Amino acid sequence: MLLVYFMDSPFKRPCFIVNVSADRNRAVRHINWLGIEVKKQWLDSEILIVKSGTDLTRLAKEKADHFDLIVACGGDGTVSRVAGGLAGSDAAFGVMPMGSGNDFAKAAGINRSLPECLEILIRGNITAFDMIRYSGDAQGWSANTIGLGLDGLANYQAGQIRNLKGSSVYIIGLLKAIRQFHGSSITLTVDKETSTGTYLMATLCNGPWEGGNFHVAPGADPADGILELLTIRKIPVFLLLMYLPFFLRGPAAWMRGVKSESCTSLEIESARPLTVHVDGEHISSEIRYLSMEIRKSALKVIH
Template sequence: MQNQSIRICFIFNPAANRNRSLQHIDWLRREASTLWENYEIAIAKEGESLAELARKKSNLFDVIVACGGDGTVSQIVNGLAKSDTVLGLLPIGSGNDFVKSLSLHRSLSECLKIIHQNIIAEIDLIQIDGDRKGWCANTIGIGVDGWANYYAQQATWLKGKISYYYGALKAILKFRGCQMDIQSIEYSNKDEYVMATVCNGKWEGGNFLVAPNADLLDGKLDLLTIKKVPLLLLLCYLLRFRWGPADWMKGIKTFRSEKIEISTSVPVAVHSDGEHLGSDIRHLKLTVERNALKVLVPKDY
């Protein structure tokens, strides 16, 4: 299929990047008109489900492009998972962690060229079951991780990565952990934890390298857990996670599995790709689903 004949729909989330995503529409309209004959720019209405919008548009278009950050991508992925429709990415959100694992943390012009090249990879997704159901493309954070995301979203007066640091600091000070029962084929443990993060991609929270060895194509989930440790030590971890976990960090464990089940002694906050799933979650089953999403990638991916 020739690139010009591909039917492509760009979906904008007007709430992305603190309501600043729509400033890119005029640029996109000019550029898209020179690259595709059949394209549409769809702007989600307030309160409209991006997953449902993506699902509807997938019946009319070959490619759906998520124009926003990780939250926008997550919602659109939930509309396209296990389908033949291809996902494209224009990272214009306040958090763009998922695109880093796809080598797409580039300028918007470069990302648009990559979309036009039409090189497709089939990547893994995380299937969510238990107290919530759905799909996750990048990371699922439980405990401090979930609360950090929640507080960052509430801090509307802050912009960019500083909002995630604020959220993480507030979460560390307010949530001191609970008992978590973590089960998989490779690992089984019940202990006091402050955080458990299940990763398909490498980064989250704008700048935290939580899973350096994660790979979207390997059929594995990477789990990072932090046991209950002194407050000052946890604050040190927060600063160090820009470069990933280190051997000197006490109470930290990482392992890989195809399926992980986590139960908590009290309700906790959970995020999926930066989307707040709730603060009342106690049980999740997380399974890797191979080749569950078709996505446009650079030639060197």
């Protein structure tokens, strides 16, 4: 039976990187099941158990030299860092979603049960996904979204909440962020077109989802070679709060101060330091300059 399972998969040597800190340390409950199922399927495999603070980008890059499939087992932060290590690599990238939001998994159509995701890995259908390369006051890769200003601060505040999960955590984080951040004078260069204004936030999207249930860029497709940019200028707080429920479906043209547009590159220069997240991971609260651009077909994703 083992031999039959082994021959069903196009991948001979998978490496599973399991972040037991994902989903507020709840991901640990999947380790025994995963070990049993992986041994059934592959004769030669490795399961690495890691915790918060591990340099997953470096680890994934090293493992890509020895394995033909690298699987990120965790939430969006785990997915982002592992994907960053595989950008431009020949190794295929798989996901076992074990986080609270799983935004990348939604974009890839694989936000399913773990047994179903394992079957997806076995079939091995691959699509080349784009990624976002960013540099400036911070540098790295994004697989899904980069949020600056209010978005980044809301994400940071949500990360401080330990006793809740789901979209309610992000909403509480946003309410706290609204009290702290009131906008900054920002110069945006979108595909070489420059403008300046007072903005509350900017979110650059490779995928359509953020914060678990917020459809911030409904038109985003991580395999189409285009990014979607959402910006919100400084508007009254009551308007911002009124808009919030609608972002479960996506921004609308009638929303004052809200703009969605397509692009392939973005530069941001801010008069005030901005809080920034990359794929839901807090990067810094001291960002004044960031350059971001699409890198087409940078990641071989199984979905």
